[in-house]
Amino acid sequence: MRAFVFTDKALGRQAGRFVWLSINTEKRENAAVLAKYPIQASPTLFVIDPAAEKVVLKYVGGATVPQLQRILDDGARAAGHGRDGRKSDELLAKADAFYAAGQNKEAAEAYRAALKGMARSSPSYARAVESALFALSSSRQHETCAAVAKDAFEHLKSSPSAANVAGSGLDCALALDKTVPSRAALVSDLARDVSEVLRGPRTGLAVDDVSALYQTFAEERDAAGDAAGKTKILEEWAAYLEVEAAKGKTPEARAAFDAHRITAYLALGQPERGIPMLEASERDFPDDYNPPARLALAYRGMKKYDEALAASDRALARAYGPRKLVILNVRADIHDKKGDAAAARKVREEALAWAEALPKEQVSERQIAALKKQLEPPK
Amino acid sequence: MLSTAAILAAALASTGLSGKEVLPFIADDYPKALALARAEGKPIFLETWAPW
Numbered sequence: 001m002r003a004f005v006f007t008d009k010a011l012g013r014q015a016g017r018f019v020w021l022s023i024n025t026e027k028r029e030n031a032a033v034l035a036k037y038p039i040q041a042s043p044t045l046f047v048i049d050p051a052a053e054k055v056v057l058k059y060v061g062g063a064t065v066p067q068l069q070r071i072l073d074d075g076a077r078a079a080g081h082g083r084d085g086r087k088s089d090e091l092l093a094k095a096d097a098f099y100a101a102g103q104n105k106e107a108a109e110a111y112r113a114a115l116k117g118m119a120r121s122s123p124s125y126a127r128a129v130e131s132a133l134f135a136l137s138s139s140r141q142h143e144t145c146a147a148v149a150k151d152a153f154e155h156l157k158s159s160p161s162a163a164n165v166a167g168s169g170l171d172c173a174l175a176l177d178k179t180v181p182s183r184a185a186l187v188s189d190l191a192r193d194v195s196e197v198l199r200g201p202r203t204g205l206a207v208d209d210v211s212a213l214y215q216t217f218a219e220e221r222d223a224a225g226d227a228a229g230k231t232k233i234l235e236e237w238a239a240y241l242e243v244e245a246a247k248g249k250t251p252e253a254r255a256a257f258d259a260h261r262i263t264a265y266l267a268l269g270q271p272e273r274g275i276p277m278l279e280a281s282e283r284d285f286p287d288d289y290n291p292p293a294r295l296a297l298a299y300r301g302m303k304k305y306d307e308a309l310a311a312s313d314r315a316l317a318r319a320y321g322p323r324k325l326v327i328l329n330v331r332a333d334i335h336d337k338k339g340d341a342a343a344a345r346k347v348r349e350e351a352l353a354w355a356e357a358l359p360k361e362q363v364s365e366r367q368i369a370a371l372k373k374q375l376e377p378p379k
Numbered sequence: 380m381l382s383t384a385a386i387l388a389a390a391l392a393s394t395g396l397s398g399k400e401v402l403p404f405i406a407d408d409y410p411k412a413l414a415l416a417r418a419e420g421k422p423i424f425l426e427t428w429a430p431w
Contacts, residue, residue: 011401018424020404021412025427033409039427046425050416079422323431
């Protein structure tokens with residue numbers, strides 16, 4: 001969103017309606033803001049009533065310009081600053097309030113009630129569906145999530161939400177235990193929807209969303225045991241991202257898909273394909289830990305462990321906050337793959353110390369427990 | 380994306396700012412944004428993001 005959406009001139013008309021605040025969730029000094037406004041995924045967007053410091057609207061995930069316009073209009077209305085004379089739907093407002101408070105189970109139920117009475121043509125319909133899907137998935141109601149997605153896709157297949165709805169639904173269907181009787185039909189129906197989006201004109205879809213859709217589709221082929229089909233999807237995914245990156249007019253726009261691309265190349269077993277773009281990104285953004293951290297992943301995949309450690313050194317010199325844990329974990333694994341268990345253990349001890357020193361808003365107890373477990377002597 | 384959120388946490392990319400934002404974002408200063416919003420009687424739009 002930062003490279004493409006917030007720079008769009010169409011948003012100019014919104015500029016005077018809000019006070020705009022961006023919070024880098026990885027910075028230690030922002031832990032207090034996260035304590036007030038907890039997040040489960042990044043990015044998460046909020047509209048906040050400043051009088052009571054109360055969240056009136058929350059949206060999880062990236063948004064396209066038209067989606068953001070809708071979020072802003074709904075948010076302004078919920079904060080009592082609506083200007084189109086439309087009143088908030090009471091059931092939707094109730095669902096939004098649970099969702100804003102992070103009560104996903106209650107939010108899911110309230111969104112389903114709101115959706116029942118809502119016209120499919122309502123300007124808030126797509127946002128309500130997407131929030132319902134996130135709330136259902138987060139509260140592990142995967143069967144309902146897949147069913148809601150399947151129903152909503154018919155109405156949203158030509159909207160910017162098409163990719164997210166089909167992909168989220170398929171993710172939920174794939175997460176179902178194989179013993180659930182409805183699983184096969186839900187997976188098959190939603191895979192067809194995903195395929196329809198990928199084979200269609202993709203008008204108005206965010207590249208991030210299309211990319212995520214390829215990833216989900218490849219997982220579906222994998223779960224179906226179709227190795228050739230999976231490789232074909234991964235190839236299409238990589239080619240799609242290469243075309244989109246080539247369209248970028250600035251280094252930021254070109255590098256915006258580095259993370260997706262290296263994920264696709266690693267899945268294809270072709271990590272070397274990512275080296276030139278990552279070297280270019282490291283030159284363009286010399287203070288950014290991401291390019292060398294991704295180079296470490298690529299070199300590890302190529303079994304070039306010394307190059308991987310050198311890239312990891314450069315990443316660690318620039319890293320801060322919770323992301324450093326990921327970089328240290330990869331580094332420990334590189335040492336393991338080199339056969340140097342002592343060095344791996346030392347890095348894991350460093351990671352644990354780093355995790356324990358992070359503010360509690362930036363690291364979970366589960367993460368700390370996992371790091372401790374890795375340091376236990378083998379039984 | 381939903382249950383791939385964790386996977387995409389590693390994948391969703393944005394490398395720095397382009398410096399051409401149409402919206403006048405205040406970076407990493409909640410007290411300043413709160414004071415301004417109260418003074419101007421406007422809601423706050425908050426974007427939480429991670430640099431990976």
